[in-house]
Amino acid sequence: MQNDNAAILLQGARRLERLGISKPIAGESLSSWSYRFNLQINGPIFDHPMYVSDARGIEQRDAPDSSGIRFFDPDEVAPNDWVDNCTQILGVPRQWFENQFPAFERPYTPLRYRRAFCYQCLAQSVQATGLPAWKSDWRHLAQPMCSVHAVPLLDAPVSIALAFDHPVRAFTWYWDSSYAKDRHSLICNAWPLRNAFAFDVQRRIDALRASAPDRTERALIDGFMLSLMRAVMMPCLHYAFPKIALLDWGGPNVYHRDAFYLNFYQEIYRATSIARVCALYLSGLLLGWITEEEGRSTSSEGFFTPARARVIWELMERHFNLLTLLGDELRRYESRSLNISMLADIPRCWRPK
Secondary structure (H helix, E strand, O other), rough: OOHHHHHHHHHHHHHHHHHOOOOOOEOOOOHHHHHHHHHHHHOOHHOOOOOOOOOOOOOEEEOOOOOOOOOOOOOOOOHHHHHHHHHOOOOOOOHHHHHHHOOOOEEEOOOOHHHEOOOOHHHHHHHHHHOOOOOOOHOOOOOOEEEOOOOEEEOOOOHHOOOOHHHHHHHHHHHHHHHHHHHHHHHHHHOOOHHHHHHHHHHHHHHHHHHHOHHHHHHHHHHHHHHHHHHHHOHHHHHHHHHHHHHOOOOOOOOOOOOOHHHHHHHHHOOEEEEEHHHHHHHHHOOOOOOHHHOOOHHHHOOOOOHHHHHHHHHHOHHHHHHHHHHHHHHHHOOOOOOOHHHOOOEEEEEEE
C-alpha cells in the first residue's frame, strides 16, 4: 500500500512539473496550496472556490444558498468542486489529492477559527516558494505548538481565517503589526518552562497516537485528551491562565459563564493557541506526565498556576457537575493507552471501592 501511495504521489508530482506548477511543501494544507496554484494558472475555471457565505459568514457543508452555491471546507478533498476541476482538466489523479492531503482524523478547529500559525514556518516557506504556505497540523486542537520550532502558535485575527489568501494575510499582519510581534515575544519568553512542559505533553500524545494499533485507538486517545483539556479550560479554572490567554478567547461572541455545556464542549474550538498550551500543561499535571517538582519549578512564571494535580481535582470537586461530566467523558474514551487509572491523585469519588 505504501509503495502504491508513493507511486501515486510521484505521478502527480511529475504531472504538476510538466504543467509548470509548484508542488505542495511538506504538510501544506489544501487551501494554502490551491491559492498558490491559482496564482500560477489563469482562467475562469480556476477561480478560487467560494466556500464562505457572505450572508452567514461560516462554512455550510453541502448547503446551497439562494444562488445555488454549495459551501464546503476548503481543506477537505471530498466533497470539493475545485479538486474535481483539477482532476478533469489537468489530468492530476484524484488519488494524488487524497494521498497528498489526507482526511483529518484528529479533532480540529472549525474553519471560522482556523487562524493559528507559526511565523517561522511561514517565513521559511516564503524563502522556499516565494509565498507563505499554511500547514494542516496547525488546526489540531491538541497541537497548539509548532512541532518544528517548539514555540506556541500565534493567532491571527478571526477575519483572516475566512479569507482565501489567509497565509499571505497572516504573514503580512504579523510583519506590519508591532502588537503581533510583541505578543508573540511575550508568549514565547514569559513562560519558557510551562511552554516546554506543554510541548513535552504534545509530543507524548503524538507518540501514543503513533504507537496505537488502529484508528479506533487513536480516536479514543484524542477523545480522552480533549476531555481533559475541555475540563481545565472551564471558567472555574481561568484563574490559572495568564491574562493574555483570555484575550480574544472565543472571538467577539463569548459564551456566558453560566452556559455550562456550551463552555465545556464548544469553547476549546474558539480558544486562543496559548490558552490551549496552558490546557495541555494542566492536563499534563492531571496525567502525572508533569511531576509536582516540575510544576513547582514554574512558580516564577505564574504564582497562581497549580503545581500539582490534587489542587485541580479539589477545585473540580467543588464544582461537582464538572467532575461528574468529566468522569462520564473519560470513561467513554478509556483505552489501553489512556484511562482513568493512569491519572495522578484520582478524585475520591472515582476510586474503586
